[in-house]
Amino acid sequence: MRASSYFISTLKEAPADADVVSQKLMLRSGMIKKLAAGIYNYMPMGLRVIKKVEQIVREEMERAGAIELLTPFVQPAELWMESGRWDKMGPEMLRIQDRHERNFILQPTSEEVLADIFRQDIHSYRQLPINFYQIQTKFRDERRPRFGVMRGREFTMKDAYSFDRDADGARQSYDAMYNAYVRIFNRLGLTFRPVEADTGSIGGERSHEFQVIAETGEDALVYCPTSDYAANMEKAECVALIATRASASQALTKTPTPGTSKCEDVATLLNISLSQTVKSIVLATEKLDQAGAVLGSQIWLLLIRGDHDLNEVKANKVAGLKNGFRFASEAEIEAAFGCKPGYLGPLGVKDVNIVADRTVANMSDFVTGANALDFHFSGVNWGRDLPEPDVVADIRNAVAGDPSPDGKGVLEIQRGIEVGHVFSGLPYPQAMGITFLGENGKPQTPLMGSYGIGITRVVAAAIEQNHDERGIIWPDAMAPFTVVIAPIGYGKSEAVRRAATDLYESLKQSNIDVLLDDRDERPGAMLADLELIGIPHRIVIGDRRLKEGEGHVEYQYRRDATPTVIKLADAVAFVRSAVDQSQHTALA
RNA sequence: CGGAGUGUGGCGCAGUCCGGUAGCGCGCUUGCUUUGGGAGCAAGAUGUCGUAGGUUCGAAUCCUAUCACUCCGACCA
The missing domain is CATH 3.40.50.800 (Anticodon-binding domain)
Incomplete structure (x- = not known):
């Protein structure tokens, strides 16, 4: 290509609204141009990069046996009502109406349409396994689009959907996609890490995220340098830091701690380690009658060691909190504990479900709020001063230095940008009543997996990972x-x-x-x-x-x-x- | 959605407090000179000052409404 007959349009200064380096460099180098919030023109230079990424993705999808098709950007609402996601998705899914006031959506993903294609065209186990993929525009009406094409509203995604007759096949389909993703990101020349992930609201059983390593990444990754354990923060398992509970050595003491409500301050005041304190987090769930009317609220007290943070995704897995929880209101807290927040603790409470983090459950002689303004208890011991916790669970975020859950080392944390995600065991075939005829002549439900790569996000992530003060440093494979x-x-x-x-x-x-x-x-x-x-x-x-x-x-x-x-x-x-x-x- | 802020030429900004008919840098056009790290000189073009209404002899500037965009937070297959 001769530059004189091409289109090169660079800027010395980035537009003022650009705030991350990839966005600035993409705007300055003329790859993209903003059209509206989170919506960008892909200019010729940027489109060349996108096409190169797409080409590699296509080659590896084909190598892995996936078959390309294309589903419409606009999809009828009925399918989404059938799967239940019409109600579940919320305003992130952009809904539109045609001239007859029929409901449509701009696709944020395509599980429903693919399940529908399966329903119409796949009837026999002889046609399985099958994996369809597409590279298509997606739209997600993010509350707050930002970071250029990293978190845009309109973006390009490669999405693939596998269907299998049994668990063994589903595992193979999943592994094929996993391996294809490893090949893709290697060919793109990116430093990346697959991590175990929570399946989140899409549902499903098994899930990995592919994360491009970058200091500016939005996600925290937990990994073990001496083994192959890696998971994202939401998922990373935390073992108890104390193997067995030591016996009590201190007497229970009510200690004045005027004006010190934070664990940090209490530890400083009492001259103890932060890891001897326990923080109290109060949640509420609604008690419903059979008709679904609210009868009242159930109060939950979650106990985390003072130097740890609550992991809400894990809390969401505790029995009783699975259907959603909220942070308790100040009025609810005062009613349940007889005290304002800041001095709360598990001693002497009634009608409160107590959930202790694994580490907290093995602590002894610890410090918690006394449920009295300006007082904490020290020398608290399970069994002696209060009953054993109702539930012991892993409900905290991992921190660097924690033992790896595989027992093979110590965890470290780095940041990443999620560019790919693979899921297996999706619930849509059941929800939509989709079956095929098995070898025995009886209808069976296929096992569905879905596999995404954010094409446009890969481009931004590559820049976040590879740039200097002069501009972008493309890996050869993606360079325009x-x-x-x-x-x-x-x-x-x-x-x-x-x-x-x-x-x-x-x-x-x-x-x-x-x-x-x-x-x-x-x-x-x-x-x-x-x-x-x-x-x-x-x-x-x-x-x-x-x-x-x-x-x-x-x-x-x-x-x-x-x-x-x-x-x-x-x-x-x-x-x-x-x-x-x-x-x-x-x-x- | 809660909080904060910004809309002035293609980009970056000043002017707004204190009303008087719009300016700077970059970019763009033409000419001459220049040519190994974002050239110099000269001449030029480009603005419904986000939009609508109001106050006023007069509004980019004051008032009201509205739209768009950005940041922080919450949220996030």
Whole structure:
């Protein structure tokens, strides 16, 4: 491609509303242009990158045996009512009406439509397993779109849906997608980590997220450097930090702690470790009668060690809290504990369900609120001072230094950007009453899995992970152009023009995706543009080097600090091997 | 949705408090010079000051409403 007949549109300053580096660089390099909140034009340079990601995804989906199709962006509401998600999804799903006031949605995902396709066209176990995928625009009306295409409302996603006749097949389908994802992100040249994930509101049994490692990532990943354990924060299991409860050694003491309601302050005041304190979190659930009317609220007291944080996803798994909970109101707290928040504790409470974190359940001689303003109890011991907790559960967030749940080391935490997610055991076939005929001639329910990759988010995540103060540093596989030829004085020097054009033609013939920057820009402006856009391999051709010996040019990899002088005659071979080499590095 | 803030040329901003007919930098156009890291000089083009209403002799500026956008929080297959 010649730059003069292409469209390069860069900005020196990023628009004021851009706040993350990938968004700024995508806007400045002319990859995207904002059209509305969370909705972007993909400009030519950006679309090239997206197409390259899509191409790799397609190749690996096909290799894994998935079959491409395309479902409409606009879908009828009926299917979503049938699965129950019409009510469940909330305002995040954009609903529209046609001229006859029929309800439609803009698809946020396509489980229902794929289940419907299965219902119409798959009748026999002989047709299974099958896996359909598409690369399609999605719309999720995020409450607060931000970070450019990282959390846009409209975005491009690859979504695949597998159907199997039995658990064994479902496992194989899942593994095939998992392995395809590993291949995809390796080929894209990204540093990433698959982590175990909670299945969340989509439902299902088994789930992994594929996270691109980046300090600016929104998700916290918990992993064990000495084993293959990795999970996201919501899911990461926390074992009890105290193996067995020590016997009581202190007397129960009511200690004045005026004006100190936080665990940190109490620990400082009493000159004890924060890990000797226990914090109280009060939740409420509604008691309903059979008609669903609210009879009253049930109060729950969750106990977490002072230096830990509550994990609400885990709390949601505790029996009795599964159907949703809320934080108790101040009035409810005063009614149940006879005290304002800040000095709450599990001693002497009635009609409160007490849930202790695994670690808390094994603590002894600990400190909690005394349910009296400005007082805490110290030397608290289970069994002696209060009954054993009603429930012991893992309800806290992991912290760095925790033992790995596989017993093979110590956990660390890093941040990531979720770019892919695989699920198995989805409930939609049951919800929609979908069956096929099994070998025994009887109807069976297929096992469904779904597998997403946020194509546009991959692009942003790649930039978050790979950039410097000058601009983007694309991995070769996603770069809009693999190689750029930057002639100095293209309009003036016949020698430069000829050398640049010859090299350009030769590289094109070698099937290398090459851009010839024949805009005749001044060198400073041209090189700044090319570095901003992030083309990984660059050849600079100028009279100065051409006149040296038999004629030299400069090669520079985008990450290199200084250029390498090479012979013009060797340039094609040199670039070809440089491109080969960096692609192999990405795969290693 | 709660809180905060911003809308002035393609981008970044000043002007608003204190009303007097719109300005700066970048970019863009033309010419000349320049050409190995975002050139210089000269001449130019580009604005319903988000929108609607009001106050006033006069509104970017004051008042009211409205829309859009952004940030923090909550939320998030």
